Amino acid sequence: MRQTCNSDGGVGSTENVKARGITIFSIFVDTPTAAPNPETKLLADFKKDTHLSKVYLAGREYLNEEGQTSVSPLIGKIMQQICTDPTLCPEYPSSVGLPEFTRRATELVLGRDCHAIVENRVLGVQTVGCTGAVRLGAELLKHWYNVRGVWCGPVYLSSPCDDSLAGIFEAAGIQDVRRYRYWDTEQRGVCVQKMMEDLEMAPEQSVIVLSASAHCPTGSDLSQKHWRLLTQLMVRCRFFPFFLLPAQGLCHGDFEQDAWPVRLCASLGMELLCAQSFSHSFGLYGERVGHLLCVLKQSSTLLAVQSQAEKQVRALWSRPSVGGARVVATVLSNPAHHVEWQEGVKSMVERGILVRERLREKLRLLGCPGSWDHLIQQGGLYCCTGLNVQQVEFLEKRRHIYLHPNGCLNVSAINSRNLDYVAESIHLALTSVF
Amino acid sequence: MSLFGEVPQATPVAVFKLSNDFKEDANPKKVNLGVGAYRTDEGQPWVLPVVKKVEKIIVADNSLNHEYLAILGLPEFRSSASKIALGEDSPAIQENRVGAVQCLGGTGALKMGAEFLRRWYNGNDNTKTPVYVSAPTWENHNAVFANAGFEDIRPYKYWDAEKRGLDLDGFLGDLESAPKHSIFVLHACAHNPTGTDPTHVEWMQVAEVMKRRKLFVFFDSAYQGFASGCLDKDAWAVRYFVTQGFEMFCAQSFSKNFGLYNERVGNLTIVARDSDNLKRVLSQMEKIVRVTWSNPPSQGARLVAITLNTPELFAEWKDNVKSMADRVLLMRASLQAKLQALETPGTWDHITQQIGMFSFTGLNPKQVEYMIKERSIYLMASGRINMCGLTTKNIDYVAESIHETVVNVQ
Numbered sequence: 032m033r034q035t036c037n038s039d040g041g042v043g044s045t046e047n048v049k050a051r052g053i054t055i056f057s058i059f060v061d062t063p064t065a066a067p068n069p070e071t072k073l074l075a076d077f078k079k080d081t082h083l084s085k086v087y088l089a090g091r092e093y094l095n096e097e098g099q100t101s102v103s104p105l106i107g108k109i110m111q112q113i114c115t116d117p118t119l120c121p122e123y124p125s126s127v128g129l130p131e132f133t134r135r136a137t138e139l140v141l142g143r144d145c146h147a148i149v150e151n152r153v154l155g156v157q158t159v160g161c162t163g164a165v166r167l168g169a170e171l172l173k174h175w176y177n178v179r180g181v182w183c184g185p186v187y188l189s190s191p192c193d194d195s196l197a198g199i200f201e202a203a204g205i206q207d208v209r210r211y212r213y214w215d216t217e218q219r220g221v222c223v224q225k226m227m228e229d230l231e232m233a234p235e236q237s238v239i240v241l242s243a244s245a246h247c248p249t250g251s252d253l254s255q256k257h258w259r260l261l262t263q264l265m266v267r268c269r270f271f272p273f274f275l276l277p278a279q280g281l282c283h284g285d286f287e288q289d290a291w292p293v294r295l296c297a298s299l300g301m302e303l304l305c306a307q308s309f310s311h312s313f314g315l316y317g318e319r320v321g322h323l324l325c326v327l328k329q330s331s332t333l334l335a336v337q338s339q340a341e342k343q344v345r346a347l348w349s350r351p352s353v354g355g356a357r358v359v360a361t362v363l364s365n366p367a368h369h370v371e372w373q374e375g376v377k378s379m380v381e382r383g384i385l386v387r388e389r390l391r392e393k394l395r396l397l398g399c400p401g402s403w404d405h406l407i408q409q410g411g412l413y414c415c416t417g418l419n420v421q422q423v424e425f426l427e428k429r430r431h432i433y434l435h436p437n438g439c440l441n442v443s444a445i446n447s448r449n450l451d452y453v454a455e456s457i458h459l460a461l462t463s464v465f
Numbered sequence: 466m467s468l469f470g471e472v473p474q475a476t477p478v479a480v481f482k483l484s485n486d487f488k489e490d491a492n493p494k495k496v497n498l499g500v501g502a503y504r505t506d507e508g509q510p511w512v513l514p515v516v517k518k519v520e521k522i523i524v525a526d527n528s529l530n531h532e533y534l535a536i537l538g539l540p541e542f543r544s545s546a547s548k549i550a551l552g553e554d555s556p557a558i559q560e561n562r563v564g565a566v567q568c569l570g571g572t573g574a575l576k577m578g579a580e581f582l583r584r585w586y587n588g589n590d591n592t593k594t595p596v597y598v599s600a601p602t603w604e605n606h607n608a609v610f611a612n613a614g615f616e617d618i619r620p621y622k623y624w625d626a627e628k629r630g631l632d633l634d635g636f637l638g639d640l641e642s643a644p645k646h647s648i649f650v651l652h653a654c655a656h657n658p659t660g661t662d663p664t665h666v667e668w669m670q671v672a673e674v675m676k677r678r679k680l681f682v683f684f685d686s687a688y689q690g691f692a693s694g695c696l697d698k699d700a701w702a703v704r705y706f707v708t709q710g711f712e713m714f715c716a717q718s719f720s721k722n723f724g725l726y727n728e729r730v731g732n733l734t735i736v737a738r739d740s741d742n743l744k745r746v747l748s749q750m751e752k753i754v755r756v757t758w759s760n761p762p763s764q765g766a767r768l769v770a771i772t773l774n775t776p777e778l779f780a781e782w783k784d785n786v787k788s789m790a791d792r793v794l795l796m797r798a799s800l801q802a803k804l805q806a807l808e809t810p811g812t813w814d815h816i817t818q819q820i821g822m823f824s825f826t827g828l829n830p831k832q833v834e835y836m837i838k839e840r841s842i843y844l845m846a847s848g849r850i851n852m853c854g855l856t857t858k859n860i861d862y863v864a865e866s867i868h869e870t871v872v873n874v875q
Contacts (some may be wrong), residue, residue, distance in 0.1 A: 057738035058681070058712050062585045065748040068536070068755065092532060098531055100532050106686075114524045123504060123513050123726045159569060162759035170612075174473045195755055202580075203755040236468075271468060314535045317763030328467035339474035345478070345605055346612035349572035352729040352762040 058157075067195065069436070085431035086449045088440035089211075093281070093311050093379060093412060096446050102314040103375045105368060109361050113354075121451025126344040127337065128157020132356040134313065135363035136322040140276060140290045140305055147297050147326045154325040154337050156344065157351045161277045162199065164306035164323040168273060169203035171304075171325070171342045172238060176271070176337070186273075187230065187239045189213035191437050192249050193275075196240065211239075214249045218264050219405040219417045221249075223257050230264060238271045239404035243305070244289040245411020247275070248439035252282070252372050252410065258292045262299060272296055274305040280312050282410035284380035293324075302328050309359050312376050313414060380410075386445050387414065393454035400461055415439045422460040430456040481512040483843050492841035498850040499843045502726055503691075503789050503822070503875045506856045510656045513724045513785040516777055519768050523713040528769070536751045538732075542766040545773035546732035549696060550653075550686060550703055550715050557707050565734040566750045567761045571687045572605060572732035575650075578683060579613035580716040580753045581746070586681065587646045588642020592616045595647040597639065598800030599623035603657045606650055606685070621649065623861045624659045629815045629827050631661050633670070635818035640674040646681065653715065654699040655821020658849040662692075662820055672709050682713035685772055690722045692821040694790030695790070696783065712737050719769050721822070722786050729766030793822065802863035809871055824850050828870065831861060835874045839864040 032134045042431060070089065077087045092100045102110075112231065113119065121167065127133065133155030147153045158164040168188075176182045184207030186200050211229040215222035241261075246253055253261065274296075279289045287294075296303050305324040310316045325340070327333060344350070362368040384407070391403045405413060416427070418438040426432040432453060435442045445453055476500050488496025501679065505511045519780075523529060543565035566573040592614045598606045600620035610618050621643075637872045640649070651671075656662055663671060677684060682704050690696045705717055713840040719730040733750075737743040754761075772778045801816040816824055823853065828836065828848040836842045842863060844850045855863060 053645070055738065056712075057742040058586065058679075059737055060748050061589075062745045062749055067748070067751045068751060071536075071751075100530055102531055111524050121510050121724050123517075123720075123725055159758035159762065160760070162755075163756070166757055168725065175466055179769070195759065198752070198756040202753070240646055310533075315531050317531045317760070319760065323606040327469055331471065332467055332472060333468045335472045335474045336469050338477070342475040342608070343612075345572070345630045346608040347573075347576060348569035348729065348758065349605070349819045350568070350570070350729065352765060354762070354764040355728040462872045 032353060038312070047245060057286060058207065067440070076402055076427075077439070080431050082431040083404040083453050084449070085433075086444065086453060087433045088444045089433050089435050089454070090441050090444055092316055093314070094441070094443045094446075096382065098444070098446060100314055100316065103372070105362070105371050105375070106315070106358060107315060109368070111359050113357055113361070119357075124157075126341040126350050126445065127155070128351045129353055129356050131364060132157055132360040133322065135360055136307060136309075137324055138262070138292055139279065139327075140218050140324055141297055142287065142294060142305060144296055145294065150328040150330055152330040152333055154326070154333060154340065156340050157356050158306075158321040158323050159348055160310065160321040161275070161306050161308035161320040161353055162195065163307070164273070164318070164321045165196065165199050165349070165408055166203060167323050167340065167463045168304040168306060168325075169200045169205060171336075171340060172271075173204045174343070175339055176236070176238070182236065183207060184238070185209050185234065186240060187211050187233060188240050189242065189246070191248060191439075192240070199374055209233075211459070212246075213246075214251060214415060216417055216419075218263050219402070219415070221251050221257075225252065227260070227264060230261075230268070230270070232270065233270065233337045235269045235272065238273050240273045240275060240404065241292065243274045243276040243279075243292045245278050247277065248413045248435055248437065249415035250409030250411050250413040250439075250442070251405065251415065252345075253292070255291065259292055259296055262296055262301070265296075265302065266299065271293065272301065272303045274303060276305055277308040278411055279307065280376040281380055281383075281412060284377040285375070300328065309355070313355075313359060313362075313372075315355045315358065319352065320355035320359055383412070383442050386442050386450070389450055390454055393450065394457060397454060397458040399458045412441055412443060413439055414442045416457065418460060419455070421465045425460045426456055430459065432456050470594050479845060483845065486837070487843045490843075493844070494862055495841035495860075496854060497843050498863070499845055501822075502723060502853065503721060504853045504856070506792065506858075508856055509791070511724055513782070515772060515785050516724060516768065516788065518781075518827070519778060520815070521769065521770050523764075523767060529847070530698070531763070534535040534567070534763050534766070536754050536760055537565075537747065538761045539763065539766045540768035541769055541774060543567050543732060545733040545770055546717055546719070549689065549773065550620040550700055550717055550734050551707060552697065552700065552704055555704065555707060557736050562737045562743050563776070564743045564747050566681050566715075566735070566747070566754065567766050568721055568731040568733050569758060569761060570729040570731040571685065571716050572609060573729065573758075573761075574718070574731040575609045575685065576613065576757070577733050577750060577753060578616065578716055579610050581750060582648060582681070582683075582755075583755070586860035588641075595619055595644055597621040597643060597647055597649045598658070599650070599652065601658055602650070602652075605686070611686075614642055623656075624661065624825065626827070629812075629825070631663055631667065632844050633667055637670060637674055639698060640671065640678065640680065643678065643680060648681040648683055648771055649675065650683050651686055651702070653703050654701075655682045655688035655692035655823070656846065657687070657821070658823050658847060659825040660819030660821050661815075661822045661825070663702070665701065665705075666706045668705060672711075676709060677757055682711050684713065684715040686715055687718040688721055689717070690783070690786040690820050691790055691793075692788040694794070696786070699776070707736055717766070723769060723782070725765045725768065728768070729762060730765035730844045732771050752814070767801050793852045795823070796852045796860065798863060799857075799860050800855060803860065804867060807864060807868045809868040811871060822851055822853055824852055826850055826867070828867070832870045832874045835870050836866060840870070
């Protein structure tokens with residue numbers, strides 16, 4: 032509802048305004064409504080849906096067999112301990128976060144005896160979740176990648192990728208964001224050749240955003256053989272790898288294996304960034320426990336880069352919040368806790384594998400067209416079904432099953448109560464919609 | 466060849482360097498008056514009793530989960546935090562034109578506000594809109610606005626070093642000469658670093674000019690409750706501007722008044738002309754949050770929300786805050802009394818006239834250096850001291866040191 036300016040164009044008090052019957056422009060009058068976040072809208076539609084069998088498969092959190100998020104008893108116990116610990120200090124943490132946390136997060140990805148760590152050329156920064164890590168990495172690159180020239184991209188993202196990624200780089204001032212082909216709908220897997228083709232065409236010093244494991248949103252990863260080929264290309268073309276590792280351990284149930292591509296690059300002496308999250312592996316989503324790893328070529332640059340990272344953090348959020356990071360650090364520094372936690376992650380993975388296998392089997396029994404091997408070849412939280420936009424819409428509107436528009440879904444949201452219905456619905460979608 | 470090979474060392478932040486030097490000083494009498502946090506009379510950080518209580522409540526509550534908060538944050542936190550700033554019965558709240566974004570501390574709130582303003586205020590992506598910060602101000606103000614893309618960040622006159630008080634004429638003069646639509650960052654109370662706030666009458670004069678010249682009001686409220694011991698008193702300026710019909714932002718921090726420094730609890734309160742404008746602003750804020758930290762952290766906000774929304778806990782919190790403010794007031798009175806008793810040259814009324822955590826002593830850089838080197842008393846080069854660093858045990862030593870410094874060093 033447009034409002035008109037009063038004669039002196041001034042901003043009057045509310046009472047004056049009413050009394051004089053004058054209305055005034057808002058200074059925000061030209062701010063348009065932002066397009067709703069697609070995820071928010073999808074969830075809102077699901078909540079309004081009254082159908083009894085409705086299933087939401089587009090969430091970002093790991094759900095257990097009961098369809099709930101949860102933390103393990105171990106985590107619960109540790110939170111209690113922390114809460115009653117009189118030695119803990121309510122002080123500002125450093126801008127780069129809790130040292131014990133960054134140390135353990137770094138070791139988890141690279142392995143304790145990684146040369147880069149031993150040679151003191153690794154910087155770890157605690158961040159506000161994985162988003163915070165990507166944002167900080169983007170800001171660092173924007174400001175400091177190639178001091179001599181003005182670097183403003185390009186940054187290459189996989190197609191598809193998490194829908195907030197492009198915006199994060201743009202917000203950091205990097206406008207030149209491009210895509211490399213990644214998911215092949217027909218093959219239902221990674222189109223490695225096309226990916227390499229696209230990257231061969233990229234200019235030198237491009238930053239390539241890569242999923243270390245459990246690619247979001249497709250769940251499809253490169254094989255180790257292909258990682259070797261890719262890293263050779265990156266070295267040859269002088270690309271800078273920016274890894275995403277939001278769920279280490281949740282792909283193969285093996286922390287080393289899930290971080291293997293990062294370790295490979297580090298072992299080749301490459302510089303890299305790696306954005307990590309502990310949301311899924313600890314069930315601590317709200318606490319926003321993230322980490323940005325930076326591997327440098329020379330230890331002589333470490334302090335300078337750290338000082339610049341601190342400076343960036345101060346302009347973003349000043350310091351991270353400690354609660355969740357304390358829990359993670361406590362678990363990772365205690366061998367017994369560490370083992371118990373890893374076992375917990377493994378059982379999450381086992382459940383995910385079981386769901387995938389049962390879904391594939393059910394689709395096979397229903398005579399569902401196409402191959403569904405990709406379901407069990409993929410790993411982690413997400414899975415790309417290969418359903419097209421119309422089929423996804425069919426699932427939503429006619430079967431009340433909510434997937435991402437790109438046909439990807441959260442595997443953990445499938446359980447013994449809804450598996451049959453989901454499988455039947457997918458079958459129906461494939462056989463009645465083209 | 467490292468791509469980061471030529472990255473220069475960033476200039477160290479003065480207050481952190483000061484803390485480091487303090488740590489390494491072996492003098493048993495050393496005093497740290499540069500610290501930016503509350504300390505008890507034992508020189509220790511203080512977990513507020515109400516905070517301990519609420520933490521236990523949260524940990525014991527099995528119905529609470531660890532899921533992502535909504536992008537804009539915990540609703541009950543946002544609304545109760547805004548009420549703290551604007552008053553429970555604020556007409557703006559009743560008219561549904563107040564909204565908020567839960568942020569990472571006061572810094573996060575400033576950041577979100579700055580990012581929004583750069584994108585949508587005074588045109589689209591107008592990086593040339595001047596941003597005015599007080600001279601002096603909290604040094605991070607500059608960095609936050611610069612990082613959000615603003616190219617023109619200027620000081621407005623504020624502290625009169627000779628008078629040791631507010632340079633009202635200078636302040637009003639800068640308001641008059643600022644280009645229209647310029648953004649002004651105002652300290653809601655307990656100005657950092659000077660401890661000098663405008664009086665009510667002076668605030669009214671500021672508001673009159675800002676209204677006439679269509680300047681944007683961006684309050685930074687990091688010390689509500691901490692300054693006078695009374696939440697409502699400390700919010701007078703913010704609330705006055707609301708009654709004057711301003712649309713504005715108020716960046717709130719709960720770090721100091723809840724002692725939750727490390728949980729990063731902040732809130733950006735938005736006052737718009739009406740709910741329609743508010744809605745559109747919030748929709749854009751969501752987009753900005755999504756590409757910065759995606760969702761804010763849950764623990765601190767939950768704690769604050771439970772406290773503010775539970776009458777007994779709210780009362781207890783207000784008591785806790787008052788006790789912190791009272792200790793500061795006591796130290797101010799003691800320091801001034803001791804300096805007067807020592808007949809230290811100069812006037813020292815400003816120590817008790819200033820308000821909040823900080824005091825601009827008026828010591829010059831040479832005197833500050835003397836204090837640090839000869840007396841192991843650490844304060845900022847500007848002469849700023851944190852009153853919380855004073856205790857009944859060290860105040861005599863500090864007073865004597867100031868006396869000796871002023872007498873021997875000019």
